[in-house]
Amino acid sequence: xxxxxxxxxxxxxxxxxxxxxxxxxxxxxxxxxxxxxxxxxxxxxxxxxxxxxxxxxxxxxxxxxxxxxxxxxxxxxxxxxxxxxxxxxxxxxxxxxxxxxxxxxxxxxxxxxxxxxxxxxxxxxxxxxxxxxxxxxxxxxxxxxxxxxxxxxxxxxxxxxxxxxxxxxxxxxxxxxxxxxxxxxxxxxxxxxxxxxxxxxxxxxxxxxxxxxxxxxxxxxxxxxxxxxxxxxxxxxxxxxxxxxxxxxxxxxxxxxxxxxxxxxxxxxxxxxxxxxxxxxxxxxxxxxxxxxxxxxxxxxxxxxxxxxxxxxxxxxxxxxxxxxxxxxxxxxxxxxxxxxxxxxxxxxxxxxxxxxxxxxxxxxxxxxxxxxxxxxx
Numbered sequence: 001x002x003x004x005x006x007x008x009x010x011x012x013x014x015x016x017x018x019x020x021x022x023x024x025x026x027x028x029x030x031x032x033x034x035x036x037x038x039x040x041x042x043x044x045x046x047x048x049x050x051x052x053x054x055x056x057x058x059x060x061x062x063x064x065x066x067x068x069x070x071x072x073x074x075x076x077x078x079x080x081x082x083x084x085x086x087x088x089x090x091x092x093x094x095x096x097x098x099x100x101x102x103x104x105x106x107x108x109x110x111x112x113x114x115x116x117x118x119x120x121x122x123x124x125x126x127x128x129x130x131x132x133x134x135x136x137x138x139x140x141x142x143x144x145x146x147x148x149x150x151x152x153x154x155x156x157x158x159x160x161x162x163x164x165x166x167x168x169x170x171x172x173x174x175x176x177x178x179x180x181x182x183x184x185x186x187x188x189x190x191x192x193x194x195x196x197x198x199x200x201x202x203x204x205x206x207x208x209x210x211x212x213x214x215x216x217x218x219x220x221x222x223x224x225x226x227x228x229x230x231x232x233x234x235x236x237x238x239x240x241x242x243x244x245x246x247x248x249x250x251x252x253x254x255x256x257x258x259x260x261x262x263x264x265x266x267x268x269x270x271x272x273x274x275x276x277x278x279x280x281x282x283x284x285x286x287x288x289x290x291x292x293x294x295x296x297x298x299x300x301x302x303x304x305x306x307x308x309x310x311x312x313x314x315x316x317x318x319x320x321x322x323x324x325x326x327x328x329x330x331x332x333x334x335x336x337x338x339x340x341x342x343x344x345x346x347x348x349x350x351x352x353x354x355x356x357x358x359x360x361x362x363x364x365x366x367x368x369x370x371x372x373x374x375x376x377x378x
Contacts, residue, residue, distance in 0.1 A: 001035070001037045001068055001069065001070025001071065001072065001091065001092070001093035002037075002066070002067040002068035002070075002091070002092050002093070003037050003042060003064065003065060003066040003067060003068070003090075003091050004064070004065045004067070004088060004089070004090050004091075005042065005057070005063065005064045005065075005088075005089055005091070006062075006063040006064070006087065006088065006089075007082065007085055007086065007087050007088065007089055007102070008087075009057055009063045009064060010042075010044075010057070010082060010089065011082060011083055013042075013044045013055045013057055014033070014044065014079045014082065016044075016053060016055045016208040016232055017033060017044045017045060017046035017053045017054070017055055017208075018033075018046060018076075018079060019046075019053060019204050019207060019208055020046050020047060020048045020051045020052065020053050020204065021033070021046050021048065021076060022048045023076075025048065025049075027049065028112075029073055029112050029113075029116050029117055029118075030046075030047055030048060030049065030118075031075070031076060032073040032074055032075050032076060032111075032112055033045065033046050033073065033074050033076070033078070033079070034046070034071065034072075034073050034114060034117045035071060035072055035073070035074050035091075035114075036070075036071040036114070037066050037068070037069050037070055037071065038059075038066065038069050039059060039066055039069060040058065040059055041056045041057060041058050041059055042056070042057045042059070042064055042066065043055070043056040043057075044056075044057075045117070045120075047118060049118075049237075050198070050201070050236065050237045051200075051201050051204060051234070051235065051236050051237070052118075052120060052234070052235040052236075053204075053208060053232065053233070053234050053235075054120070054232070054233045054235075055208075055231055055232045055233075056231045056232075057231065058231070070093050071114040072093050072096070072098060072111040072112070072114050073111055073112035073113070073114050073116075073117055074098060074109060074111055075109055075110070075111070075112075077109065078098070078100070078109055081100065081107055082100070084105075085100075085102035085103070085105060086102045086103040086105070088102065088103075089101070089102045090102070093111070096110060096111045096112070096113070097109070097110060097111070098110075098111050120235060121221075121223075121224055121226075121235070123218045123220060123226050124218075124220070125218070125228065128216035128217055128218050128228070129164070129193070129217050129218055129219045129220075130164065130169065130186050130217055131186070131214050131215065131216050131217065132169065132184065132186060132214065132215050132217065133214055133215075134209065134210065134211035134212055134213050134214060134215055134229065135211055135212075136184055136186075136366075137206070137209070137211070137215040137227075138206050138209075138211045139182075139366070140169070140171050140182050140184055140366075141160075141171070141202045141203070141205075141206055142206075142338060143171075143180055143182050143338040143339075143368055144160055144171045144172065144173040144180040144181065144182055145160050145171075145173055145199040145202045145203055146173075146180070146199075146334055146338070147173040147174055147175055147178050147179060147180040147334070148160060148173050148175060148199035149174075149175035149176070150175075151175075154176075155239060155241070156196060156239055156240075156241040156242070156243055156244075157174065157175055157176065157244075158198060158199060158200075158239070159173075159196040159197055159198050159199055159238075159239040159243070160172070160173045160196070160197050160198075160199050160202055161173070161194065161195075161196050161243040161246075162194070162195050162196065162197050162225070163193065163194045163195075164186075164192060164193040164194075165192050165193075167185060167186070168183050168184065168185055168186065169183070169184045169185075169186040170182070170183045170184075172243070172246050173199065174244070174246055174249075174371075177328075177331065177372075177373050178328075178331045178334075178335070178370070178371060178372050178373065179246055179249060179250070179354075179370070179371040180335070180338065180368075180369075180370050180371075181246070181250070181368065181369055181371075182366060182367065182368045183366070183367040183368070184366050185366075193219060194243070195219060195222065195225060195238050196238060196239040196241070196243050197225055197236060197238060197239070198236060198237070198239060201234075201236035201237075204234070205227050205229075205234045205236075208232055208234065209227070209229040209230075209232060209234070210229060210230050210232075211229075213229055213230040214229070215227055215228070215229045216228040216229075222238060223237065223238060224236065224237055224238060225238055249354060249371065250354075250356070250369070250371060251347070251349050251353065251354065251356070253349070254319065254347040254348060254349055254356075255319050255320045255323075255348055255349055255350065256292065256317060256318065256319035256320045256321070256323060256347070256348045257317070257318045257319060257345055257346070257347050257348075258292060258296065258314050258316070258317045258345065258346045258347075258348070259314060259315045259316040259317070259343055259344070259345050259360060260296060260312070260314040260315060260343065260344060260346065261315065261342065261343060262336060262339060262341065262342060262343060262344045263342070264312055265296075265312065265336065265344065266333060266336045266337075268298050268310045268312050269288055269298065269329050269332050269333055269336075270329075270333060271308070271310060272286070272288050272298055272299075272300050272308045272310060272329065273286050273288075273329040273330070273333070274286075275300050275303070275305055275306065275307065275308045276288050276300040276301075276308070276329050277329070286300070286328070286329040286330070287300075287301070287326050287327065287328060287329065287375045287377060288300055288326065288327065288329050288332075289301075289324060289325075289326045289377060290324065290325050290326070290327070291323075291324045292314075292317070292321060292322070292323055292324075293321060293322045294321065295311050295312065295313050295314065296311070296312045296313070296314050297309065297310070297311050297312075298310045298311075298312065301377070315343060319348075320348075323348065323350075323351060324351055325348060325351050325355065325374050326351075326374055326375045326376070326377045327355075327372050327373075327374050327375055328372070328375060331372045332357070332372060335357050335370035335372060336357065336370075338368075338370065339357070339358075339359045339368070339370070340359065341359035341360050341361045342360075342361075343359075343360035343361070344357055344358065344359055344360060345357070345358045345359075345360055351374065352374055352376065353374070354371050354372065354373050354374070355371070355372060355374065356369050356370065356371050357369070357370040357371075357372070358370070
């Protein structure tokens, strides 16, 4: 293996694949990066068993020039050294010894056998299951994955339910206290499909992809899902088990629908959060009480620090105009951060029934809602 590469180009590649590198892996070879040079491209691959990122840099004779093909597994220390090199770097492999020269800098590294590196599952890359625009892919994840559980009690809730049906791509995520759902129109060759993707994998994918480019999605088995974006591929294991049926949790009718300014609503809850948290020994995120009667009045329970109250006019209200409901500040703020409209609708069924927060304004392809379970207060 023998190639010359622009420092910025390979540093960017290393940055992408390093997202899944672990310092504490029980499989030594996964502590390194698989480097494969052909006359067409240089490919970098890193994996932690559950997630694999592969990034390929095309040979163009300017930023990358391959003089000899080959492959090896380089130690992670090469990544740190490359960041400190000059503009041009020359890599040469002899057996298991990698020589790196950049200006006056000359390094040698001991590498591992590339044949021992885990093989990627085979996919038919000419026919993706479906394709999303980069911004659509990012928005769907941003609006759902945050609601995944962090508890090991129910591992399936650490994932996002990814479903294709009737020309729609749907993502649903819940930790059993809140729920986020988005529905995006998307053409697909499969009639119906349902898998559960770890929320962490979705988050990592958005960090390494160029979201100005389309994202191709490949689902050919019940074990893995593959995302392809420009020169980067992201492979993730799927979670085992059946995702709970969340459709029954979403109310179809409402006693009250309040339309309110999102920014003012967010500021009101955020302003009360600190004092609300101090009053709630069981929930560090704090609880705020909303009373609707001509205006929206937000209050916190009294505690040693004191209490808070904010009165906020709403734009419009349909239905009952005299009710009270309590909920987590954190859950409400997290939900509001995902909505892009100036106005939102809060849809209520009762003081102890789940309520919805939805954007106001039509979107041709995207449907979204956020659901929060109320908190019992005395």
